[in-house]
Amino acid sequence: MSVLIIAEHEHGVLKSDTSKVVSATQKLGKSITVLVAGLNVSEVAAAASKIEGVSNVIVADNAAFEHQLAEDLADLVVELAGDYSHIFAAATTTGKNFMPRVAALLDKVQISDIIDVIDENTFKRPIYAGNAIATVQSAEDKHIVTVRSSAFDVAGEQAPAAVSTIDAVKENTLSSFVSQQETESERPELTAANVIISGGRGMQNGENFALLNGIADKLGAAIGASRAAVDAGFVPNDMQVGQTGKIVAPQLYIAVGISGAIQHLAGMKDSKVIVAINKDPDAPIFQVADYGLVADLFDVLPELEASL
Amino acid sequence: MKILVPVKRVIDYNVKARVKADNSDVDLNNVKMALNPFCEIAVEEAIRIKEAGKATEVVVVSIGDKACQEQLRTALALGADKAIQIDTAEKLESLHVAKLLAKVVEQENPELVILGKQAIDSDNNQTGQMLAALTSRAQATFASEVIVEGDKVNVTREVDGGLQTIAVNLPAVVTTDLRLNEPRYATLPNIMKAKRKPLDVISAADLGVDLTPRITTVKVEEPSKREAGEIVADVATLVEKLKNEAKVI
Secondary structure, three states: OEEEEEOOEEOOEEOHHHHHHHHHHHOOOOOEEEEEEEOOOHHHHHHHHOEOOEEEEEEEEOHHHOOOOHHHHHHHHHHHHHHEEEEEEEOOHHHHHHHHHHHHHOOOOEEEEEOEEEEOOEEEEEEHHHOEEEEEEEOOOOEEEEEOHHHOOOOOEOOOOEEEEOOOOOOOOOEEEEEEEEOOOOOOOHHHOOEEEEEOHHHOOOHHHHHHHHHHHHHOOEEEEOHHHHHOOOOOHHHEEOOOOEOOOOOEEEEEOOOOOHHHHHHHOOOOEEEEEEOOOOOHHHHOOOEEEEOOHHHHHHHHHHHO | OEEEEEEOEEEOOOOOOOEOOOOOOEOOOOOOEEEOHHHHHHHHHHHHHHHOOOOOEEEEEEEEOHHHHHHHHHHHHHOOOEEEEEEOOOOOOHHHHHHHHHHHHHHHOOOEEEEEOOOOOOOOOOHHHHHHHHOOOEEEEEEEEEEEEOOEEEEEEEEOOEEEEEEEEOOEEEEEOHHHOOOOOOOHHHHHHHOOOOEEEEEHHHHOOOOOOOEEEEEEEOOOOOOOOEEOOOHHHHHHHHHHOOOOO
């Protein structure tokens, strides 16, 4: 029995999350199939076929999958599920949406957000906002698993594996797509960025987040925010780093005016290098920072931008 | 329209969970417990829909031992009309919970079920989606806006990279994200009133769901700790260290 991974893609581009999920499953030593469901996704399929370790790619190219609605994706995955002992997807908002539906339709439990694969039925996952790591073992014969992709490296490349197509669409009478509103940004996505600079409540308002732009431009960084900044209405929720937002692990994470609440730390503490800039020397963020600067961010940010 | 809101009793949002010395689990002895924050948002949303005249009744349900009646009373004080406790002392998995809730959905027949997107203890983010699957209903997860219009609900969802709006046909299951609303505080008169609202207790065993565990927790550990680094004097030192010591810029 082999592994099925549901690919994560957007605008005809395969996301690196998929490659990281392939890395996570390589330890199982099983043949790996990637399912690409979407509309006009031949390039996504071609990219997936070149991820090291993938034995074949199945493409479901149909308008029904264009918006990745849970009802459509779940029915498709359930249709294919018989051949696989492990069904994996990235724990993105797409994976989190359809995977539990797949699990329930198959009458299987799901193991969410794993950060390590111990063996074919044992996995590690964070619980309590990352304050504890549980090792869990499933008694199921089919494992439905979502993967915290930031915990795994991108897999290598290989000569393209075989690509086949499948035509299996059930009519969805339950839900329909209305609209999509995307955050426009030239910057890298938070979950894929090598450098992230995030602002917290200390930024005082949304306009002041512009102070981070110049630094982000110079470092090729993504801009994030703490939940406090999102709750205060400074910035939209898709910028939120934390247990209830995005989980990130960049090479460099710069926390500006962020106190370091448990829930924020849960989202960024696996970053390689953490820098904290805060005027409160007792802020908990300093306990996890490699480099701390106790200073007023409004003095420091322009200086930092100028010195990069 | 009737709205069902399943809620969970969990460790208080502000309390840091500690791992037991024997690594068997997280220590919840003498820890402050509360209504799961996402569930609180779900209760608030249901009450707002009722206040807008689009629902007639809000029923809250929780699964657990008698202690979870405290959270049900909280939900009643916020404005729910009726509560159900599904009594069990077992530690349940999301699939069990979804199956028990599916039985309640069968009995109560709500047009809309609103749940929190995840509980802050197990962090699974599964129950709503599973319940939708088991009851063959549409699902709209991670909602930041819910608009009921006739036999449809338009839900704006928090997705990676922005917002997605979908229309789901009723009956449906919605799960809440953080920005959906800001829950109200229960007033003292409403807390008193909540004590007299109906709270039914059903034994989980009577619902005919197989609750045999399928997941074993092998161990629970503290996450690896990060060591605090150094405080640098100024921006110039910081940039120098990032370049030459950490080599990340």
